[in-house]
Amino acid sequence: MDKQELRSILDQVAAFLELQGETPGGARIRDAQEAAAAEFAQTGRSSTLDELREHIPPGLVEMLRIPGLGVSKVRQIHDALHVESIAELEAAAADGRLAALSRFGPKAAHNVANAIAALREAGTHRLLHHALAEAEGLAHGLAALEGVRRVDIAGAVRRRCELIQDLEFVVVHRGDESNRDRLIRRLREAPGVTALSGKPGAVTLRFRSGALADLFLASEHDAGLALVRATGSAEHVAELDARAGARGVRLEPGAAAWPDELSVYGALGLPWIPPELREGAGEVPAAAAGTLPRLVERADLKGFLHCHTNYSDGTTTVREWADACRAAGYEWLGITDHSESSAYAGGLRADHVARQHDEIDAVNAHVDDFVVLKGVEADILADGSLDYGPAILDRFDFVIASVHTRFGMNEAAMTERVLRALDDPRTTILGHPTGRLLLAREPYAIDLERVLERAAQRGVAIEVNADPHRLDLDWRMVRRARALGITISLGADAHSVAGMSNVELGLGVARKGWLTAADLLNARDAAAFLAYA
Numbered sequence: 001m002d003k004q005e006l007r008s009i010l011d012q013v014a015a016f017l018e019l020q021g022e023t024p025g026g027a028r029i030r031d032a033q034e035a036a037a038a039e040f041a042q043t044g045r046s047s048t049l050d051e052l053r054e055h056i057p058p059g060l061v062e063m064l065r066i067p068g069l070g071v072s073k074v075r076q077i078h079d080a081l082h083v084e085s086i087a088e089l090e091a092a093a094a095d096g097r098l099a100a101l102s103r104f105g106p107k108a109a110h111n112v113a114n115a116i117a118a119l120r121e122a123g124t125h126r127l128l129h130h131a132l133a134e135a136e137g138l139a140h141g142l143a144a145l146e147g148v149r150r151v152d153i154a155g156a157v158r159r160r161c162e163l164i165q166d167l168e169f170v171v172v173h174r175g176d177e178s179n180r181d182r183l184i185r186r187l188r189e190a191p192g193v194t195a196l197s198g199k200p201g202a203v204t205l206r207f208r209s210g211a212l213a214d215l216f217l218a219s220e221h222d223a224g225l226a227l228v229r230a231t232g233s234a235e236h237v238a239e240l241d242a243r244a245g246a247r248g249v250r251l252e253p254g255a256a257a258w259p260d261e262l263s264v265y266g267a268l269g270l271p272w273i274p275p276e277l278r279e280g281a282g283e284v285p286a287a288a289a290g291t292l293p294r295l296v297e298r299a300d301l302k303g304f305l306h307c308h309t310n311y312s313d314g315t316t317t318v319r320e321w322a323d324a325c326r327a328a329g330y331e332w333l334g335i336t337d338h339s340e341s342s343a344y345a346g347g348l349r350a351d352h353v354a355r356q357h358d359e360i361d362a363v364n365a366h367v368d369d370f371v372v373l374k375g376v377e378a379d380i381l382a383d384g385s386l387d388y389g390p391a392i393l394d395r396f397d398f399v400i401a402s403v404h405t406r407f408g409m410n411e412a413a414m415t416e417r418v419l420r421a422l423d424d425p426r427t428t429i430l431g432h433p434t435g436r437l438l439l440a441r442e443p444y445a446i447d448l449e450r451v452l453e454r455a456a457q458r459g460v461a462i463e464v465n466a467d468p469h470r471l472d473l474d475w476r477m478v479r480r481a482r483a484l485g486i487t488i489s490l491g492a493d494a495h496s497v498a499g500m501s502n503v504e505l506g507l508g509v510a511r512k513g514w515l516t517a518a519d520l521l522n523a524r525d526a527a528a529f530l531a532y533a
């Protein structure tokens, strides 16, 4: 048994329970730790910890990684400032709100800002939404420098990979090489930059915020080539180089005019390939054969699916959801609170279902160009049956069935459990199919191939859960699902209106999975969605 891992699990169990208000060192925490230790000894994982993770905002868990912020301070920050993410915490440290809290003060706030910088500097993997926000901020700052014509975000961020190690940019400078050298000197002195290394065409900047950025400098003539090289995976770029070699094309700066990406792909006899596909996973041959799919876009989405209201663990009312989705251009919205057995998430009590449905009816009576649908995120119980049972489930327009408990089951049992839920005629969508939390919790053991085959057979949709901590189903398996003819549902899993932006991340997964509008439930109108359900 891995003693270090066990120690870390027990510490986290205690920390998470304390975050929920349990007394440090109290009986509840000791019992939970004892149970967790016994299970870990047997199975090598802890469902107690897995389940605790379900109902703590992941941003708070991330904050616990900051040295000097124990549970009680994280709670204090959360309660007093409503801070739920590292980004929000960094903002609070910068604008004085953190310093103004009791037990903090300017010195402590400064230390928190430095610790966040140090975490970044560790250069380990980050979640896409953190990396994206950081990249956009850096690109904005770099673009303002004298001599810079424009800055493009490249690399894995542009490909919308779920985890990001490096931030890469193409910086297009004005004029020729002498301008480039002047720009490099200016970069060294730019505000917030603490170090610069590298060679003329490519430099790495280190910022005081802890961020590292790889910059590829290019003139306007070479900007397209630089962007293609800096965006594609190593495999994708190698395939392009091989194709160039075979066709006698010199893919080098100055060899031809490469003002944009189209000029590069065009020289290779290819159409432009969307960045999300540039993984070296068949996209180059498909482009050559003219069989690239027309990938789904935001404008294709008519329906907003999977959100929680104040009836369960969300903070937004039915009315507010309807207003926000209508304003964002959606035609319909599917509300899905947790079912009753999800006590951890304040699941919708059976006797509240009617009340919520009345509320939805009242909102629908007010508008004629938008409709709110009555959904539920029903727990798949350990035996594979759905929480609430048939009589209550039949009162909903559609059902997302999700696993939220007992993550520690072995693969055979977990697979049977989920297959049984797929067999239930009430199941419309299988929610977050592997239960993974990126960088925090492994997927549960499950035979995904069998699950996908059954979903295809039963006509059940599979969710791409767009919560940035989940992005589950993984894009690699999304492609497999598409090959099996499975319909995909893009689920925002939003607990507040701010979570609506999850959809952009989910779209990245859908596009990486080669999905077209026809593959997505959200691209249908409300009547077609209901017909499917």
Ligand SMILES: [Zn+2]
Pocket: 377, 402, 404, 431, 432
């Ligand atoms: Zn869920």
Ligand SMILES: [Zn+2]
Pocket: 306, 308, 377, 493
């Ligand atoms: Zn949910």
